Amino acid sequence: MTFIHQIRLDQADDTHRYPFTLPVVQHLIKHPLHLNTPVTFLTGDNGAGKSTLVEAIAVAAGFNAEGGTQSFNFATKATESSLGDYLTLRWGTRKPRTGFFLRAESFYNVATEIDRIGGGIHASYGGKSLHERSHGESFIDLMNHRFGSRGLYILDEPEAALSVKGCLTVLRRMHELVNESSQFIIATHSPILLAAPNATILEITDTIDEVSYDTAEPVRLTRNFLGDPNRFLKHLLD
Numbered sequence: 001m002t003f004i005h006q007i008r009l010d011q012a013d014d015t016h017r018y019p020f021t022l023p024v025v026q027h028l029i030k031h032p033l034h035l036n037t038p039v040t041f042l043t044g045d046n047g048a049g050k051s052t053l054v055e056a057i058a059v060a061a062g063f064n065a066e067g068g069t070q071s072f073n074f075a076t077k078a079t080e081s082s083l084g085d086y087l088t089l090r091w092g093t094r095k096p097r098t099g100f101f102l103r104a105e106s107f108y109n110v111a112t113e114i115d116r117i118g119g120g121i122h123a124s125y126g127g128k129s130l131h132e133r134s135h136g137e138s139f140i141d142l143m144n145h146r147f148g149s150r151g152l153y154i155l156d157e158p159e160a161a162l163s164v165k166g167c168l169t170v171l172r173r174m175h176e177l178v179n180e181s182s183q184f185i186i187a188t189h190s191p192i193l194l195a196a197p198n199a200t201i202l203e204i205t206d207t208i209d210e211v212s213y214d215t216a217e218p219v220r221l222t223r224n225f226l227g228d229p230n231r232f233l234k235h236l237l238d
């Protein structure tokens with residue numbers, strides 16, 4: 001069971017500017033997304049529109065555009081695309097008890113906001129300022145201490161902070177949280193994270209298509225590369 005069942009985009013008024021000009025956004029107008037599994041991945045090349053889309057989903061779900069919980073409302077810059085105002089989310093009857101929106105790009109600002117709020121809030125984030133932990137450590141602390149059961153978690157490239165081992169730690173924690181009725185929507189390039197069980201992988205090109213783990217581009221390319229790095233490099237560099 002998911003909290004968000006469907007994501008729909010009704011025709012926007014002004015379609016002649018970013019983000020409405022992106023092919024993926026045009027596609028979404030005609031094809032609503034159905035979220036049937038507790039984990040939904042958005043993958044696809046740089047610039048495909050993953051961050052634009054996850055940010056819009058997060059905003060439509062009531063999160064701050066720069067990240068954090070639903071009660072964060074700081075803003076350091078106005079880059080949010082307003083696509084969120086046009087999205088309609090179809091919710092199930094069960095509501096999330098908690099949640100978090102994480103953008104790798106602005107995690108630093110979330111950490112600053114947590115420090116600013118102060119007053120015991122650090123206890124929910126592993127006991128000390130996230131600025132006093134490494135990028136990866138603070139993300140893993142966040143997942144272990146702040147994320148809980150029945151949560152809605154929207155993450156943009158969590159692997160940006162993580163070693164391969166860190167990705168495996170995150171996979172295990174995600175699995176626990178899914179077993180405790182949480183939902184994840186994750187933009188990622190990580191062939192490791194994509195292996196999460198009970199997941200749907202949506203590949204964004206000009207369209208949004210469901211793909212299997214083995215046919216997802218990050219998995220195919222990484223596998224090809226690791227199968228014979230020298231041959232791959234020779235091909236690439238010649």
Ligand SMILES: Nc1ncnc2c1ncn2[C@@H]1O[C@H](COP(=O)(O)OP(=O)(O)OP(=O)(O)O)[C@@H](O)[C@H]1O
Binds near residue numbers: 022047052
């Ligand atoms: N504020 C903005 N104004 C205009 N164009 C933008 C803005 N933000 C992003 N874009 C453009 O929209 C496209 C999609 O960007 P987006 O950040 O959603 O890609 P992405 O799939 O998340 O890529 P990556 O894998 O590199 O994170 C890009 O071509 C980008 O140049």
Ligand SMILES: [Mg+2]
Binds near residue numbers: 050051052156187
């Ligand atoms: Mg992105």
